[in-house]
Amino acid sequence: MGRLIVISNRVSVPSAAGAAGAQGGLAVALNSALREHGGIWFGWSGQETAEFTGHLDMQRNEDITTATIDLEPQDIDEYYNGYANRTLWPLFHYRIDLTEYDRNFSEGYERVNERFAHSVFPLIEADDLVWVHDYHLLPLGSILRGKGVKNRIGLFLHTPWPPTRLLASLPFHERLVASMLEYDVIGFQTTEWLESFLHYVQKEMGLAVNLDNSIDYKGRRVIARAFPIGIDFAEFTQAAAGEEAQEACQRLKASVRGRKILIGVDRLDYSKGLGERFESFSRFLADHPDMAGRAVLLQIAPPSRGDVASYQQIREDLERKTGHINGAHADFDFVPIRYVNRGYPRSQLAGFYRAAEVGLVTPLRDGMNLVAKEYIAAQDPENPGVLILSQFAGAAIQLKEALLVNPHSVEHVAETIKRALDMPLDERKRRHQRLLASVRDEDVFHWLHQFVGALANDERGHDVAPANDAKTPEAGTGS
Known part of the structure; x- marks a missing residue:
C-alpha cells in the first residue's frame, strides 16, 4: 500500500x-x-x-x-x-x-x-x-x-x-x-x-x-x-482524568449549589432539536413542581454558518425560548436554563460531562453524534450519569443501554428526564458498563x-502495512 x-x-x-x-x-x-x-x-x-x-x-x-x-x-x-x-x-x-x-x-x-x-x-x-x-x-x-x-x-x-x-x-x-x-x-x-x-x-x-x-x-x-x-477513547478518558477537566467539573458543581445538572453540547443547528429539548425541559419542570429550583440544564451551543438565514433564525428562536422558560421557572437566585453560545476545549467539556447527572443528546436527525459517546467516556464508573439519546441519532444503534427517546415528543422526553434523575445507582452502573464497552471497543x-x-482491498478490515518509501512534497511548495 x-x-x-x-x-x-x-x-x-x-x-x-x-x-x-x-x-x-x-x-x-x-x-x-x-x-x-x-x-x-x-x-x-x-x-x-x-x-x-x-x-x-x-x-x-x-x-x-x-x-x-x-x-x-x-x-x-x-x-x-x-x-x-x-x-x-x-x-x-x-x-x-x-x-x-x-x-x-x-x-x-x-x-x-x-x-x-x-x-x-x-x-x-x-x-x-x-x-x-x-x-x-x-x-x-x-x-x-x-x-x-x-x-x-x-x-x-x-x-x-x-x-x-x-x-x-x-x-x-x-x-x-x-x-x-x-x-x-x-x-x-x-x-x-x-x-x-x-x-x-x-x-x-x-x-x-x-x-x-x-x-x-x-x-x-x-x-x-x-x-x-x-471517539478517541484513550485520549478522551485521559483528558477527563486531567487537572483541567477536574477543575471544570468542580467549578460547574459549585456554581449550581447542589442542584442536578443536565447537559447538552451541540453545534447551533436546526437538526439538533434544541428548541424541542428546551420545551421538554420546561414540560419536565411544569409536570414536577417539586423539581423547581433543583435541576439545571446547561446547553452549550457554539454558533455556526452564520451567513445562512435558517441558522440566524434558529439562534433567534432559541434566545426567545430561553427567555420565556427562564421567566416562567426562575427565582431570584436560580435560572433553569444556562444557554451558552460559545465553545470550550475538549478537556473542559470532559469535566462538564462528568459533573452532569444527565447527558441530553436529542437531535431530530444525526449521522452519528459523538457527544453521546464523549459523555459516556467522561463518567465516573462508580457514580455514572445517565445518557438520554434520540432514537434518530446514528449512535442509538450502538448505544442501546441509553434511554432512547423520540425528540419530537415533548411529553416522552420530559418523562424520561424524570426517570433518569430517579434511576438507582445499580441500574446506572449496569447500563454504563455496557455503554462504556461499546464506546471503548468501537x-x-x-x-x-x-x-x-x-x-486497500483487505476484506478482513485489518491494519494495512505502511509504505516504507512514502514521499511527501516539501513544505512551502505550490502548483
Whole structure:
C-alpha cells in the first residue's frame, strides 16, 4: 500500500506549538493515519482569495503534511453556504422544507469540486489510497476518474442519507449518485443510511445489489458498507482524568449549589432539536413542581454558518425560548436554563460531562453524534450519569443501554428526564458498563482501520502495512 491522501472540505492543520491536543477526535484519527501510512491532508484553507489560482499552501507540522487552497467569495457563497449547507445538508437531514434549489448553487458546487480535483491531482502518486470525506465532495471521485486517476478512491459520508423519495426531490439527483458510484468504497455511519442508499440505486437506477451489499457498475464493483465512527477513547478518558477537566467539573458543581445538572453540547443547528429539548425541559419542570429550583440544564451551543438565514433564525428562536422558560421557572437566585453560545476545549467539556447527572443528546436527525459517546467516556464508573439519546441519532444503534427517546415528543422526553434523575445507582452502573464497552471497543481507530482496510482491498478490515518509501512534497511548495 502507498500513502493515504485525505481530502475534506476543511483541513485540521496541527500547529508546531502542539495545538493538536485541542483537535476533535476525527482530526486526531486522520492525523494518526497519515503518520502511520505517510501522505497528505488536502482541502480548503477557510480563507478567501480575489482570484482562484490553484496555489497550494503546503505545510509540515508534527510529521503531518497538509495542502490547502483558498477559494473565491463566489465559490464560498455558492458551494459552501449554498449547495452544501442550504441544499444538501437540510435535505440529508430530512428538512425538505428548508432545502433551497438554486442553479447557481449547483454550478458553484461542481466548480469547486473541479477546483479541488485540479489542485489535488498532481499530488496523487500511483500507489496512493484516496479518501474523500462528506457531502461537500460527493462528485470528486468521478472528476478524478475523468482526469485519469486509477487509484482506489473511497468516500465516507458523515451525515445521514435520506430516503429515496426525499432524494428524488433534488434536481439531477441521478447524476449526483452516478458520480458517487465511481468510488471503490462508499461508507455510511449506520445500516439505516446504507440501506437508504442501496434502495435508491435499486429503485431509481435499476442496479442490482449483491448479497455483500456491493454494486456492479460500469465493469467495476463498488463496496457500500456501514462503518460507525467512534471517539478517541484513550485520549478522551485521559483528558477527563486531567487537572483541567477536574477543575471544570468542580467549578460547574459549585456554581449550581447542589442542584442536578443536565447537559447538552451541540453545534447551533436546526437538526439538533434544541428548541424541542428546551420545551421538554420546561414540560419536565411544569409536570414536577417539586423539581423547581433543583435541576439545571446547561446547553452549550457554539454558533455556526452564520451567513445562512435558517441558522440566524434558529439562534433567534432559541434566545426567545430561553427567555420565556427562564421567566416562567426562575427565582431570584436560580435560572433553569444556562444557554451558552460559545465553545470550550475538549478537556473542559470532559469535566462538564462528568459533573452532569444527565447527558441530553436529542437531535431530530444525526449521522452519528459523538457527544453521546464523549459523555459516556467522561463518567465516573462508580457514580455514572445517565445518557438520554434520540432514537434518530446514528449512535442509538450502538448505544442501546441509553434511554432512547423520540425528540419530537415533548411529553416522552420530559418523562424520561424524570426517570433518569430517579434511576438507582445499580441500574446506572449496569447500563454504563455496557455503554462504556461499546464506546471503548468501537473507537475512532477501529473505524479508521476498518475503512482503510476495505479501501486497500483487505476484506478482513485489518491494519494495512505502511509504505516504507512514502514521499511527501516539501513544505512551502505550490502548483
